[in-house]
Amino acid sequence: MLKKLALTLALLSAPLAAFAEGEVNVYSSRQEQLIKPILDKFTAASGIKVNLVSGKDDALIERLKLEGENSPADILITADAGRLSRAKDLGLSQTVESEILKTSIPENLRDPENQWFGLTYRARPIFYVKEKIKPEDLSTYADLADPKWKGKICVRSSDNIYNQSILASMIASQGAEAATKWAEGLVQNFARPPEGGDRDQLKAAAAGLCDLAISNTYYYGQMLAGEAAEDKAAAEKVAIFWPDQGDQGRGTHINVSGATVTKAAKNKENAVKLLEYLVGDEAQAWYAEHNQEYPVKTTVPASSLLKGWGDFKADSINLSELGKHNAEAVKIMDTVGWK
Amino acid sequence: MEIKNFVWRALLLCMALLTALPILAVFAYVFVPSAEVWEHLAATVLSDYLLNTLYLSLGVGIGVLLLGVPLAWLCSMCEFPGRAWFEWLLLLPLAMPAYIIAYTYTGMLDFAGPVQTSLRELTGWGYGDYWFPNIRSLTGAILMLALVLFPYVYLLARAAFLEQSICVLEVSRTLGCNQWQSFFRVALPLARPAIITGLSLALMETLADFGTVQYFGVTTFTTGIFRTWYGLGDHAAASQLAALLMSFVFILLLLEQASRRRARYYHSSSKYAQIKRIPLKAWQAWWAVFFCSLTLLLGFIVPVTQLTSWSIANWRTQIDSSFLTLIQHSLGLAMAAAVFALILALILGYGKRLSPSPLVSLAARLASMGYAIPGTVIAIGVLIPFAWLDTQLNYLSQSLFNSKLGLLFSGSLFILLFAYNVRFLAVSLQTVEAGLGKIKPTLDNAGRSLGLSPSAVLWKLHMPLMKGSLLTAILLVFVDVLKELPATLILRPFNFNTLAVRTYELASDERLAEAGLPALMIVATGIIPVILLSRSISRSRAGGSL
Numbered sequence: 009m010l011k012k013l014a015l016t017l018a019l020l021s022a023p024l025a026a027f028a029e030g031e032v033n034v035y036s037s038r039q040e041q042l043i044k045p046i047l048d049k050f051t052a053a054s055g056i057k058v059n060l061v062s063g064k065d066d067a068l069i070e071r072l073k074l075e076g077e078n079s080p081a082d083i084l085i086t087a088d089a090g091r092l093s094r095a096k097d098l099g100l101s102q103t104v105e106s107e108i109l110k111t112s113i114p115e116n117l118r119d120p121e122n123q124w125f126g127l128t129y130r131a132r133p134i135f136y137v138k139e140k141i142k143p144e145d146l147s148t149y150a151d152l153a154d155p156k157w158k159g160k161i162c163v164r165s166s167d168n169i170y171n172q173s174i175l176a177s178m179i180a181s182q183g184a185e186a187a188t189k190w191a192e193g194l195v196q197n198f199a200r201p202p203e204g205g206d207r208d209q210l211k212a213a214a215a216g217l218c219d220l221a222i223s224n225t226y227y228y229g230q231m232l233a234g235e236a237a238e239d240k241a242a243a244e245k246v247a248i249f250w251p252d253q254g255d256q257g258r259g260t261h262i263n264v265s266g267a268t269v270t271k272a273a274k275n276k277e278n279a280v281k282l283l284e285y286l287v288g289d290e291a292q293a294w295y296a297e298h299n300q301e302y303p304v305k306t307t308v309p310a311s312s313l314l315k316g317w318g319d320f321k322a323d324s325i326n327l328s329e330l331g332k333h334n335a336e337a338v339k340i341m342d343t344v345g346w347k
Numbered sequence: 348m349e350i351k352n353f354v355w356r357a358l359l360l361c362m363a364l365l366t367a368l369p370i371l372a373v374f375a376y377v378f379v380p381s382a383e384v385w386e387h388l389a390a391t392v393l394s395d396y397l398l399n400t401l402y403l404s405l406g407v408g409i410g411v412l413l414l415g416v417p418l419a420w421l422c423s424m425c426e427f428p429g430r431a432w433f434e435w436l437l438l439l440p441l442a443m444p445a446y447i448i449a450y451t452y453t454g455m456l457d458f459a460g461p462v463q464t465s466l467r468e469l470t471g472w473g474y475g476d477y478w479f480p481n482i483r484s485l486t487g488a489i490l491m492l493a494l495v496l497f498p499y500v501y502l503l504a505r506a507a508f509l510e511q512s513i514c515v516l517e518v519s520r521t522l523g524c525n526q527w528q529s530f531f532r533v534a535l536p537l538a539r540p541a542i543i544t545g546l547s548l549a550l551m552e553t554l555a556d557f558g559t560v561q562y563f564g565v566t567t568f569t570t571g572i573f574r575t576w577y578g579l580g581d582h583a584a585a586s587q588l589a590a591l592l593m594s595f596v597f598i599l600l601l602l603e604q605a606s607r608r609r610a611r612y613y614h615s616s617s618k619y620a621q622i623k624r625i626p627l628k629a630w631q632a633w634w635a636v637f638f639c640s641l642t643l644l645l646g647f648i649v650p651v652t653q654l655t656s657w658s659i660a661n662w663r664t665q666i667d668s669s670f671l672t673l674i675q676h677s678l679g680l681a682m683a684a685a686v687f688a689l690i691l692a693l694i695l696g697y698g699k700r701l702s703p704s705p706l707v708s709l710a711a712r713l714a715s716m717g718y719a720i721p722g723t724v725i726a727i728g729v730l731i732p733f734a735w736l737d738t739q740l741n742y743l744s745q746s747l748f749n750s751k752l753g754l755l756f757s758g759s760l761f762i763l764l765f766a767y768n769v770r771f772l773a774v775s776l777q778t779v780e781a782g783l784g785k786i787k788p789t790l791d792n793a794g795r796s797l798g799l800s801p802s803a804v805l806w807k808l809h810m811p812l813m814k815g816s817l818l819t820a821i822l823l824v825f826v827d828v829l830k831e832l833p834a835t836l837i838l839r840p841f842n843f844n845t846l847a848v849r850t851y852e853l854a855s856d857e858r859l860a861e862a863g864l865p866a867l868m869i870v871a872t873g874i875i876p877v878i879l880l881s882r883s884i885s886r887s888r889a890g891g892s893l
Contacts, residue, residue: 033841039852040844059841062852066577067837070727074734078741078754080841094580165564167574203483203564204457205857211459215467216474227857235660236860242459338578342391347564 031057032278035072036085037065038265043085046294050285056278065091065169072100072270079272082279085127087265088169090176092124093331101268104280112287112305116326117264126264127286128301131322132174133260135221135228135246137213146249148257149178152220153193161194162209162218165202166341170224174261175340176333180325181258184336192344202347207231207239214242221246224263229300229313250320259323263330264304352701355801359698362691363710369728369769370593370716376586384575384584396571396588402485403492403560403567404550410493411549414642415500416542420530421639422501423508426624427632433639434505435881440646441498442873444830446558447850447866449491450859451650453562454657456482483563491563492553494646499552500545502880503781506815507541508534510785526625540784544777547603551719551773554596557833558851568592569721589724596719600712651870657863664861669844674868677845680760680835681828684767685775688824689817691768692775696783697805700791711776718773722766722833729766729838733757759840766834771827775820782816783809818883822876829873846872 036043040062047058061068065086072079072095084100086092095101101123109118109125117126134146152161164171178187199218206223210231213221231243250260267286269279285291292303296311303310421427422434440448456462456479463479466472481487511534519529535542557569568588576585627635695711717725733756744752756762786809794804810817832847839848846869853862 039856040849041852042856061839061841061843062848063836067723067726067833071730071837074727074730075754075757076734076738078737078751080754080758167561167564167570167578172578201564203481204453207857208457208459211457215459215464217458230858238461238464335578335580338574339387342387347566 030275030278031059032082032275032282033059033080034061034083034085034282035068035081035270036060036062037068037087037091038062038085042299045298046286046291047282049290049294050282053285054281056281058282069095069098069100072272073098075272077272079270080274081270082273082275083267083282084270085265085267088173088263088330089124089126089266089327090169090173090263090330090334092266092268093119093328094334095268096121096123096328097331100271102271102273102276104269104276104283106280106284108284109280109287114304114306116324117304118266119268119328120326124266124268125283125287126266126304126327128292128295128299129262129264129304129322130301131225131250131260131262131320132170132222133225133320134249134251135210135213135223136249137216137219137245138247139245140219143247143249146220146251148252149174149261150190151251152197153190155193155196157197157220159197159199160219161197162199162212162221163194163202164205164209164222166338166346168205170206170263171222171346172334172337172341173263173330174222175337176330177261177323177325179333179336179340180329181323184340187337188340188344191340191346195344195346210246211239211242214245225302225314225317226300229311233300233313248317250318252323253321257321258325259321262322262327264327265301352801355694355698356702356707359695359707360710362694363714366691366714366717366769366772367710368732369725369766370713370720372728372731373586373720373724374590374593376583377590379583379586381581381583381587384579384581385587387579388571388575388584388588392566392571395566396568399485399560399565400554400567400569400592403489403565404553406486406489407492407496407553408546408550410489411497411500412542412546414493414497415545416504416535418497418639418642419501419504419508420534421635423505424530424534424624425627425635427627427635429636429639430624433643435878436643436647437501437639438498438877438881439643439874440495441502441826442870442877443495443647443650444558444832444847444866444869445492445495445552445556446562446832446854447654447869448495448646448650449488449559449562450854450862450866451653452482452487452491454859455649455653456480485563485565488560488563488565491559492549492556494642496549496552497642497646499548500542502819503541503545503548504538506819507538511537541781543603544781547599548718548774548777550599551596554592554719555721555770557721557723572721572724589720593716593720596716597712600716604708604712651867654863654867654870657860658867660863661861662864666864670865673844673846673849673865674872676843677829677847677869678872680763680767680845681825684764684771684828685821685824687764688768688771688775689779689820691772692779692820693805693810695772695776696779697801697809699780700783701801715773715776717769718771720770722770722831722835723837725766725770726834726837729762729769729834730757733762733765757838760843763835763838763840766838767824767828767831770831770834771824774823774827778816778820778823779813782813782820786812815883819880822880825876826873829869 051058072081084095103122113125117129175187175191178190206227209221210223212218228243231239252258252260267283269276273279287305289308292305292308295301296303418437422430454460515533516529519533524532560567561570572585572588575581575588699707699711737754737757741751790808791804794808832851835845836848846865849865850862
């Protein structure tokens, strides 16, 4: 019994260590294994210790909100822009004036008022089965709602933020009515009711269940570069098509993983140092190599695998629009029966 | 003497209120208007949420009864080859979190998985040429949940069968019942409270499940709450959905209580003797072996094999210095939470016995509702009051001492342990109550008339008598906390990870194979208490070998 008590006390006192002077406290929806190594590098380079809690974006934002001005968090990292602008709307973030951040990150990948900053970006293009579909037959996202694709498209559930964001970008550029029509047509063309994640859509396409799939690029990259032979074989059966290209096109939908300095930050100075480190050459290259994402810093090259997919024109909409239209996107999805 | 009872009662009400605080915090939103979102929900998805939740609960309920009760009877009252092994092996699925069994079966049976792929290679069929059950469906979710939740019914039913006085069964035989009649007419009705307790635990787990249904794309109340809260950004409507869910649970609990109000289930005789197991004849015995092995195979061996093969392929990337820390954190948290939950359950359970009144039993019911509520809802519900408290404390210390305390409650493991208690109190409370329920009230009276205080009766008489139930309570909560994910994810302090968190992070990034090793470790760690549990119940058999 005494032992148990001692253990309990030890456990309870553990978190108090996280309040030391000068340390940066991070709430991250980017999972531990994909962020810890780079934080450790930062600590090694700067001598500033970083403490981490990882979790789901929405829940972390909720925690931040409830903790209010006493929140220990200095930085919030999320895996999509919609959440960052939600944090901003809730008054949880603050403006950061940093020349390094401004010059390293293109304008559309950061908040207009410099409250949040993209750290890496990923595209959500169309994937097609090489044996069955000629890329000439593909053109735009809008075209996916055309009846000619009936029963041919695999997409995951609308619970997923990436789908909510792509529809939000549609609402932002073409209005709610057009977006509803598009979602309606797309649902008609589903090969099956949505199930599984992005990788599952690619695998299903490779296995012959559908001809087209929508997925984030890094999932495809990880399947190609990973160790599992069957994943690799499946990924090799499909190829990327970059939709909405050309002078008239609005570009392929992209999203960022990014970060914001919280309003409650106790160590703003060191927090900004960490952000600046994350857009530095070393960190950017590490992300590109390890998670198959595109670096936001244009002078840092993408991984050789990503370069092999060719250049594309990305949607230049400011990503803060995604957060604004998220609730409307979910309502549209409910209405058209996108499960 | 009355004063002591009063103290117990006050303590009980305070405890219950504190535990119910997060639930009430969510209920507080009920009065915030959100008509527009409700209209939208009612017009589009609400009927799906309702029906799917209903079918899921019905399916899982029938499934756990059909598996749990016959298996418990076979293993406690019959004799067939391998019975002694099956007796504890059948508890192993308890160590398997539902979301993890869902990952493994999906990995195997998915369209692009090895089973269907080799089927297509063998036959040359393509998509649409053949029918194959879709694991990612309502039926799939029912199967997954039933396979890992039936041990609750099995566990409690077996304990009930084992504890039944041999006299009752002997009398039923002398009155002309044959073996099967004495099962259906005597043993089963006598074990009903235990079976219903097991069933309600399984159903509450089902209602609170998020991982499995979300992974399978089945839209239930739980997924609906999340979607409304985060996707639609409407906290009021989400809380109202949660409150509606809680009302169902509350009604369920009241019905359960009402169903046993009229009857009492004490052992009226203390003559215990070794029960002679019914030896099964050849074909019966083989059926029993087949039934037991099939359940064990599907609920445990197959998923563990899949996890093991994933682990072997990926162990290099997963084993690092932090892996041991993950295991330590998981074990420490689970142990601490289990002890806390037991203490709380003893206070509530015994207080209720001392002064039974509608108010007291309502408070106890309210406090144990957390079991049916999704972990995320509880986490937010716990954060609301404690973050408020922390803000006030900091305000106070700022004005008094001009320094801040930081987040004493909401920023430490305290809040996590508290949330576990809210979530899992039902498990320990029901087990403790079941244990207390079997002790005749005359024993209390005897103890008290010999000069023992109420606490001394609990400490000196009841606790030794229900050692088995206490251990069961600790171990059940231990395993539950080990598997718990959403509250841990939201509430844990800095630099503190557990096995469940690691598993989830990898799986949510669609790296199932890499999640294999941490998942396997959760299962392996959970097996140890499960085996201990089984042994303690076997030993608790009335009149069994001492």
